[in-house]
Amino acid sequence: MQKTDIRGLYLITDGSRGEALCQRVEAALRGGVRVLQYRAKDLPEQEMYAEACQLRALCRSAGALFLINDSPELALACDADGVHLGQQDRPVAAARALLGPGKIIGTSNRTVAQAQASEAAGADYLAVGSMYPTATKGDAVHVGLDTLRAVREAVALPLVAIGGLDRDRTGEVLAAGADAVAVISAVLADPSPALAAAEIALQFNVRQPWPRGRVLTVAGSDSGGGAGIQADLKTVTLLGSYGMSVITALTAQNTCGVRAIHGVPADFVAQQLDAVLEDLAPEVVKTGMLHNAEMVRLVARRLAACGRLLVVDPVMVAKGGAALLQRDAVQACREELLPHCYLLTPNLPEAEILTGLPVRNEEDMARAALRLQEMGVRHVLMKGGHLEGEAVDLLRDGRGWQRFPAARISGRNTHGTGCTFSAAIAALLAQGRPLPAAVATAKQFITTAIERAVDLGAGHGPVNHFAAARQLGRMLQHPPG
Incomplete structure (x- = not known):
């Protein structure tokens, strides 16, 4: 997959560990996840590396992109497709110097100005949110659909809507200009991650030509x-x-x-x-x-x-x-x-x-x-x-x-x-x-x-x-x- 393929269902891991995480991610990939972002802030370095390698292999098998949260070093070590950076993480230029031109770099953004700055710095895609209030990240700022629309008008990069999204809100953010929808608990906390992923992933078919589906x-x-x-x-x-x-x-x-x-x-x-x-x-x-x-x-x-x-x-x-x-x-x-x-x-x-x-x-x-x-x-x-x-x-x-x-x-x-x-x-x-x-x-x-x-x-x-x-x-x- 290429950098422009930041689209469809984008899954972020929720902090759970080991075999259960890999099983649920594998099911979600069968359901249609196209991008996986691995987030494991509190795990020891060696365990994080081993788990990242397992998840990367699952993504390769499913034809999905695999990104690392925050750490370009881990992304390089496990041969991930790229890294996702928050506003408080290192600059895009520093991550690019370490990863090289072939890897994907995305950033989190809450305003049009931040999105434009990330685009100018060489980011490959932009996450915008939090779209809705979310229990997954208590300090998230709720920016709403108007901000997503404004960012869509201001930049040309793929946009990932994030925060409080589920099956019934996906259509709204797609209509507002999102290329991908990022979820955590809507899929990983569901008893059937494959079905939860599929009922969100299929909504991207609204952009397909007829016959559709x-x-x-x-x-x-x-x-x-x-x-x-x-x-x-x-x-x-x-x-x-x-x-x-x-x-x-x-x-x-x-x-x-x-x-x-x-x-x-x-x-x-x-x-x-x-x-x-x-x-x-x-x-x-x-x-x-x-x-x-x-x-x-x-x-x-x-x-x-x-x-x-x-x-x-x-x-x-x-x-x-x-x-x-x-x-x-x-x-x-x-x-x-x-x-x-x-x-x-x-x-x-x-x-x-x-x-x-x-x-x-x-x-x-x-x-x-x-x-x-x-x-x-x-x-x-x-x-x-x-x-x-x-x-x-x-x-x-x-x-x-x-x-x-x-x-x-x-x-x-x-x-x-x-x-x-x-x-x-x-x-x-x-x-x-x-x-x-x-x-x-x-x-x-x-x-x-x-x-x-x-x-x-x-x-x-x-x-x-x-x-x-x-x-x-x-x-x-x-x-x-």
Whole structure:
């Protein structure tokens, strides 16, 4: 990587030590960290050197930059990519004399004048902050977004926003001109550093050209075209992302029902997964029909270590009543798939099967969502299409609750709503929208798709993906649809 590659998710170590730090950093790198800054002020010199070498090796393997906090000497000794200097550390010129022209030097800045002085002194990038109040550094001065915008206008160097940042604040600093977002506890203090890193790192996709974001769907084929792989790929493509597929089962079905199911052999599903993951680097993976326990276990194990956001639509029963998930697969879902799940999108009957709880109203939905989080799911979107009255969806995202109501739309053309809704969320996540915004926009999409559905076939017809994408494209003013 080059000096100009100070961009994306920038992680600063938090003072923890040893094997636990290396494990969490390795997970965060899988999730999308592009720059690591090693900070270990109180560690003896030899231990600091040994740990720095371990972390440097992890960064090299992941293709990420490795920087040392404050010490050009340590950066030189462990062959780091560069050093980050505070305002009270040695001047940029002194660090450059020691490190030479090929290493990266960054500085911390709170004002436009400091940023301009650092640029003039030969710094390669500038950190600006603290953007928000932060518990990580008690003496940090809160400078805010206006200062970041002013620095962006005044200098040409890459800018790293730092201080109090997390998933929900990343979009603001990117809009204000940041090239990178520095975090500490938002990733390293999270029980899943890989997922915490991924949900921040993906937000940098908002600057990518269309098609934006890569989505893999692992699901069954619907010969009628309204659900499954076909609905997923329509949705992903019409919303402006690049779609890939792994087919787990073939179905013979139309709008009147499922006539037959032919499971794809597990070893061939594994070959499909390996082929896509090794070459096309999907950023979000969405699962639908997994059919049997062997398939559930295979998919869970293959996806557990890849660091991608996993959106699970626990497809169990078709509209006409045909079972799409065998009984022995339910326990496999609970034990092996849910603990790796970034977002689970069950409807009420599916939530009942997975939790063993009755789910009849919003209070039941909330109770079931909490139970699912206890089972290892990071975020849960309870879909309320089976409620009486409003079609209310309830999101439990680890920070609290969000309610997404919509008027109930009467009609028979609702085939593929679950597949389409979860695929839309997956595409919007891949495009760089944080989870609450992705769910809200996907809710608009599926509501319009149901409203604009046209009669096809004699049974439960499909929703109108094309009309929904056109309507959403006009609202959001982007090319897809």
